[in-house]
Amino acid sequence: MSSSPYSGSELPDIANSDFQPNLSKRYALDQVFEQLTWIATFIGLLVLCLLLYDIISDGASRLSWQFISSFPSRRPATAGLLSALVGSIWLLCVTAVLAFPVGVGSGIFLEEFAPDNFFTQLIEINIGNLAAVPSIIYGLLGLQVFARLMRPITGGPSILTGGLTLALLILPIIIVATREALRAVPNSLRQGGFAVGATRWQVVRDLILPQAIPGVLTGTILALSRAIGETAPLITIGALTFIAFLPPLSLEGLQTDFTALPIQVYNWVSRPQPAFHTNAAAGIIVLMLVLLLMNTTAVLLRNKFQKGRM
Amino acid sequence: MKSHPSPLARSQDAQMWQPKRNLSKWSEQLVKYIFAAFALISVATTLGIVFTLIFETFEFFREVPIFRFLTETQWTPLFTNAKFGIWVLVSATFMTSVIALFVALPVGLLAAICLSEYASPRVRQWLKPTLEILAGVPTVVYGYFALLFITPILQTFIPGLKTFNGLSAGLVMGIAILPFVASLSEDAIYAVPQSLRQGSYALGTTKRETITGVVLPAALSGIVASFVLAVARAVGETMIVTIAAGSNPTLTFDPRVPVQTMTAFIVQVSLGDTPATSLAFKTIFAVGMMLFLMTFVLNIFSFWFVRRFQEKYE
Numbered sequence: 001m002s003s004s005p006y007s008g009s010e011l012p013d014i015a016n017s018d019f020q021p022n023l024s025k026r027y028a029l030d031q032v033f034e035q036l037t038w039i040a041t042f043i044g045l046l047v048l049c050l051l052l053y054d055i056i057s058d059g060a061s062r063l064s065w066q067f068i069s070s071f072p073s074r075r076p077a078t079a080g081l082l083s084a085l086v087g088s089i090w091l092l093c094v095t096a097v098l099a100f101p102v103g104v105g106s107g108i109f110l111e112e113f114a115p116d117n118f119f120t121q122l123i124e125i126n127i128g129n130l131a132a133v134p135s136i137i138y139g140l141l142g143l144q145v146f147a148r149l150m151r152p153i154t155g156g157p158s159i160l161t162g163g164l165t166l167a168l169l170i171l172p173i174i175i176v177a178t179r180e181a182l183r184a185v186p187n188s189l190r191q192g193g194f195a196v197g198a199t200r201w202q203v204v205r206d207l208i209l210p211q212a213i214p215g216v217l218t219g220t221i222l223a224l225s226r227a228i229g230e231t232a233p234l235i236t237i238g239a240l241t242f243i244a245f246l247p248p249l250s251l252e253g254l255q256t257d258f259t260a261l262p263i264q265v266y267n268w269v270s271r272p273q274p275a276f277h278t279n280a281a282a283g284i285i286v287l288m289l290v291l292l293l294m295n296t297t298a299v300l301l302r303n304k305f306q307k308g309r310m
Numbered sequence: 311m312k313s314h315p316s317p318l319a320r321s322q323d324a325q326m327w328q329p330k331r332n333l334s335k336w337s338e339q340l341v342k343y344i345f346a347a348f349a350l351i352s353v354a355t356t357l358g359i360v361f362t363l364i365f366e367t368f369e370f371f372r373e374v375p376i377f378r379f380l381t382e383t384q385w386t387p388l389f390t391n392a393k394f395g396i397w398v399l400v401s402a403t404f405m406t407s408v409i410a411l412f413v414a415l416p417v418g419l420l421a422a423i424c425l426s427e428y429a430s431p432r433v434r435q436w437l438k439p440t441l442e443i444l445a446g447v448p449t450v451v452y453g454y455f456a457l458l459f460i461t462p463i464l465q466t467f468i469p470g471l472k473t474f475n476g477l478s479a480g481l482v483m484g485i486a487i488l489p490f491v492a493s494l495s496e497d498a499i500y501a502v503p504q505s506l507r508q509g510s511y512a513l514g515t516t517k518r519e520t521i522t523g524v525v526l527p528a529a530l531s532g533i534v535a536s537f538v539l540a541v542a543r544a545v546g547e548t549m550i551v552t553i554a555a556g557s558n559p560t561l562t563f564d565p566r567v568p569v570q571t572m573t574a575f576i577v578q579v580s581l582g583d584t585p586a587t588s589l590a591f592k593t594i595f596a597v598g599m600m601l602f603l604m605t606f607v608l609n610i611f612s613f614w615f616v617r618r619f620q621e622k623y624e
Contacts, residue, residue, distance in 0.1 A: 171355070232576075
C-alpha cells in the first residue's frame with residue numbers, strides 16, 4: 001500500500017501533472033460528433049422522401065383504370081400492366097404456398113426437435129450462408145434446375161418455375177423469422193406441456209405455435225414482399241417482358257409464361273422514349289402500393305403481437 | 311410404492327382414459343422426419359447452386375482456356391471474335407461497389423450510433439422502421455431513381471458524365487444498402503451492456519469518447535458482420551447497376567463512363583434469345599461462379615471474424 005501515490009490525506013497534484021482535462025474542447029468535439037450522426041440518419045430519410053416525390057411526380061398523372069386494365073403495347077399511351085400485375089399475384093400465391101410450410105417446418109425442426117449436433121450446426125451455417133447469396137445466383141439455379149431439367153413438370157420459364165425460385169430465395173428469411181418467434185415463447189410453457197404428458201409435437205402444435213404464429217406470419221409477409229420486388233432472378237430464369245394474355249385459372253396456369261411488375265418496370269425504364277419512363281414511374285407506384293399494403297399488414301400483426309404479450 | 315397404489319388406478323375414470331400413446335409417438339416421429347426433410351431443402355439448395363455452377367463452368371472452361379479467362383483485357387463473348395477477360399466485369403463490379411461502400415459504411419454506422427446512443431426511445435421507435443422502409447424498396451425502383459433523377463442532377467456539375475455511369479449507380483446502391491448496415495450495426499451497438507458505458511463515464515470520459523473508445527470496440531464483431539454483408543450486397547446487386555451503369559464492358563476505373571458489372575452481363579444475356587447449348591449461355595454460369603465465390607469468401611471471413619472477436623456478456 002505504501003506504493004500508492006495518494007497515501008493519507010494527500011491529494012493528487014492536478015495543476016502540475018501532465019493530465020489536461022481540456023473539457024471545453026472535448027465537449028465541442030462531442031457536439032460535432034452528435035450532429036454528424038444526426039445528419040447521417042437524415043440522409044437516409046431525405047433520399048427516401050426525394051425518391052417518393054420523384055416517382056409520384058413522374059407517374060401519378062399516368063395512373064388510371066386504363067393503365068391497370070390494359071396489356072403491354074408498343075405505344076406508351078395505350079400500354080398497361082394487367083399481365084404484370086396478374087403475374088405478380090400468381091407468383092405471390094405460388095411462392096407463399098411453397099415457402100410457408102417448408103420454411104415454418106424447417107424453423108420448428110431446428111428450434112424444437114433437432115439435437116445439437118454437427119449435422120444441425122451444418123444446416124444453421126448453411127442457412128446463414130444462403131441469406132447472403134446474391135439473388136441472381138438463385139436465378140441461375142432456377143434456370144438450370146427448374147426451367148431446364150424439370151421442364152416436363154414446370155413447362156420452362158413458367159409461373160411455377162418463378163415461384164419455386166422465389167420460394168428458395170426467401171426460405172432462409174422465413175426460417176430465421178420462425179426461429180426467432182419460437183425462441184420468444186417462454187420455456188415454462190413447454191415444461192408445463194411436458195408435465196401434463198404431452199409429446200413434443202403436441203406441445204409445439206397446441207402451446208407454442210399459437211403463441212408464435214403472429215411473429216411467424218409477420219416474418220413470412222416481409223419475406224414475400226421481398227420476393228414481389230425481386231427482378232433479377234426472374235429475368236435470369238427467362239421470364240418474358242411482353243405478355244398479352246392472362247394465365248388460365250387452373251393447374252395449367254402454373255405452366256404458362258409470365259411477366260411480373262418489376263420486370264415490366266425494368267422493361268419500360270430501359271427504353272429510350274420518355275413516355276415509357278412515365279409508364280415505368282406509374283408501374284412503380286402500383287408496385288410500391290402492393291408492398292405498402294403487405295408491410296402495413298405485417299406491422300399491424302407485429303404490434304398486435306407485442307401488445308398481447310405485455 | 312407397492313403398498314400405496316395410486317387412487318387413480320382403482321377409480322372408474324382411469325379405465326375411461328385411453329392415452330393412445332402409440333398414435334402420439336407415431337405422429338411425433340412422422341412430423342419430426344417431415345420437418346427434418348424440409349430443413350434439408352436448404353442444404354439441397356446450396357448443393358444445387360454449387361453443382362449447377364460447377365457443371366456449367368466446367369463446360370465453359372472446356373471451350374475457353376482458364377488462362378484466357380484470367381488474362382485477356384477485353385470482354386466480348388457475344389461477338390464473333392470473342393474475348394473473355396473476366397477482369398473487365400470484375401473491375402466494374404469493384405468500382406461500383408467501392409463507391410457504394412463509401413456511402414453506406416460511414417453513413418450507416420453513424421446512423422446506427424445515432425439510433426442507439428443519441429435518439430430518445432420514442433424517436434428511435436419511429437426512425438428505425440422508417441429507415442427499414444429504404445431496405446424494402448425494390449432495387450428496380452432504385453435503378454429508375456439513379457438513371458432518371460440522380461444522373462441528371464450530377465450531370466449539371468460533373469462535366470463528361472455520361473447517361474449511363476458507374477458513379478450514379480454506385481451512389482444510389484450505397485443508399486440501398488445503407489439500411490442493412492444501420493440496422494444490423496444498431497442491433498450490435500444496442501446490445502452492449504449499459505454497465506460498460508457507466509464504467510467508462512466513471513473514468514471521466516465524455517459521451518463521444520465512451521462511444522468510440524468502449525462501445526464500438528465492444529460491438530466490433532457485429533459491426534464487421536454488417537459491413538461484410540454490405541459488401542456482399544454491393545457485389546451481388548443487379549438491377550441498379552444494370553439500369554444506371556449501362557452494358558458497356560470496359561476495363562476502366564473512370565466512374566463517369568458506362569461500364570458493365572458481372573450481374574449486368576448475366577441480365578443482358580438472359581434477356582436475349584440465347585440457345586441453351588451456346589457458349590454465351592455457359593458464360594453466364596462462369597460469371598455466376600465468380601460472383602458466388604466472391605460472396606462465399608466474404609461469408610467465410612465474416613463467420614471466422616464473428617467467432618474470433620465476439621464479446622460475450624452475462
